[in-house]
Amino acid sequence: MLPETRHENPDWLDALRETGAEVFAATGLPTPANEDWKYSSLRKYEKEGFQISDIIGEIDTNDLPKKLLDKRIVFVNGFFQPRLSDQVEGLKAVSLLDWLSNEPEAVQENLVDVGNLSDMPLKAENTAHIRDGVALVLDAGVHIEKPIEILYLSTTKGVEVKPKYYLRNLFVLHDGAHLNVLENYQGQGTYAVNHVCDIALHENAEFKHYRLQNEDKNAYHFCHTRLMHHARSSYETVTCTRGACFSRHDIQSLLIGAEVSCNINGLYMLNGVQHFDTKILADHMEPNGVSKQLYKGILDDETRAVFQGKVHVRRPAQGTDGRQLSHAVLLSTAAEIDAKPELEIYADDVQCAHGATSGALDEDPLFYMQSRGIPKDQARRLLLGSFLSEVIEDIDCAAIQSIFQAQIDDWLLSHQGAL
Amino acid sequence: MLKIKNLHVEIDGKEILKGLTLEVPKGEVHAIMGPNGSGKSTLSYVVAGRDGYEVTKGSIEFMGKDITEMDPDERAALGLFLGFQYPVEIPGVTTTNFLKTAINAQRKARGEDDISPVDFLKLQKAKTEQLGIVPDMLKRGVNVGFSGGEKKRNEVLQLSMLDPKFAILDETDSGLDIDALKTVAEGVNAMRGSEKSFLVITHYQRLLDYIKPDVVHVLAHGKIQKTGGPELAHELEEKGYEEYINAA
Known part of the structure; x- marks a missing residue:
């Protein structure tokens, strides 16, 4: 049961998909030969043989996990479910398909700048399959301070293959807008989900962005976030990771305006054979930006966590304050953490610090x-x-x-x- | 109350205590004095039940029960307390939370209900005032960023709130200036009574001017070498430990 596509595909979108498909065909899945994927192999994922699926079984409210907040927006297997979702005041759009039918030009403006896809094979793959996703768009000055839950439920109900779902998510906060969101990733069965999230924070915008990754323990979870930080905007994110057998989270924060504040934090709790990989780039391009990263986790059994965090300070970015810390507690001798904090600094007047610790309790x-x-x-x-x-x-x-x-x-x- | 019989203790295969016998009856304060390396801290840890201290011979009896094989928390619930020479920092756990968790864990082990939040706060307030502890300390992680004196005050705060039957104070005087020493001693003295016993472990006699012991033991070479009254402490202060160090 597919939601009706109210809008025919505009040409630019078809072209974008095609670009994604071409790039992905050329790159294929990343391998550990790629420095960014040095500690994470996708061989097991490849062997699972996931296939694209458009099937959404009959899901009603009873099939959904408990609501965590007052307002909830629900996506099932990659598609927005208005029937299962609450109305939220102040939003211009909720889903990509929605927004595409109302303001295709605005979507185009926010979607076409995808970055260099050949460096991001999984984002290229996602781009080839852009369908639906969350699209929260706030006009200038709109404040949504009360947190909204976005539930991404992945199921294998009624699906005969091992399904693979793609979501293309957009958060656009115009000047001075405030938003507070909890993304909740849940599911049942063996599936793969590939999220790409583009965030535009215009001047003085403030985004509190929380994530709870609680996918099925047999699932594969990929999430690529790209954040455009305009002047004096502020971003705070905390990701809590406890699900999926394999998860990889890329966050690219581009501090293109001055005096921005960017906090990227995470905690994880892993057991069994879970593998969790985070790669963060905070790219300071303008003066007086503050970026902080703090990741802490507990690893049991034969789990493995990877933290690759980088603070890049370009020459104009004087007065930058950049920090990154990774701390892990290993509860088992078979658990492993690979932490690679990096600083790359070209400006002279900066404060930067990084560190990593790991050990038993x-x-x-x-x-x-x-x-x-x-x-x-x-x-x-x-x-x-x-x-x-x-x-x-x-x-x-x-x-x-x-x-x-x-x-x-x-x-x-x-x-x-x-x- | 505490009966230690012929206790032999090894750490990593090395014998530290070599047949220590000691009895502290109800209501008494005993002091253990001894030179560095005599086994004072080993004694305190083994009575409290720390891992890695292997009892190869002998026994420890507390309140008529053999506690030699018990876990530290079981011993604590029976009413045993160890004041640490070097109190441990616990980042992220506030002193208040720590105290409440400890009190309730002990109550649970004894089959009692949790302390009511109101009673807990009353108790905490009374004890912190008595010990001159600033309330801000209670909101910080246990011992995190505390000065040496503050850490020891915090030990005595825990002691007075947990209200054990028997407390071992391991070098409680180390790192204390005279004012802090007085406060700590007052806190301990306020708890003395016919139902409680203390074992005060110290290198110097100074602390014993403020916490007056009933009995003083000299520990050297893993054994009690001599037992006497408070005058023994003064004797040691004058003559030093030389005679005991050379005795072996």
């Missing part, structure tokens, strides 16, 4: 807590919980903070035996 605090009567498993939970909570302690939206806290608590409790 410290025994001293454990004994200290036990000596006060706290049983070892509870002491471990408390220590691990507080380790992760640092990532969420600066979130000023209480609703979002408590959602993340609940995820941490839930994961730690469900691993009580293993801890």
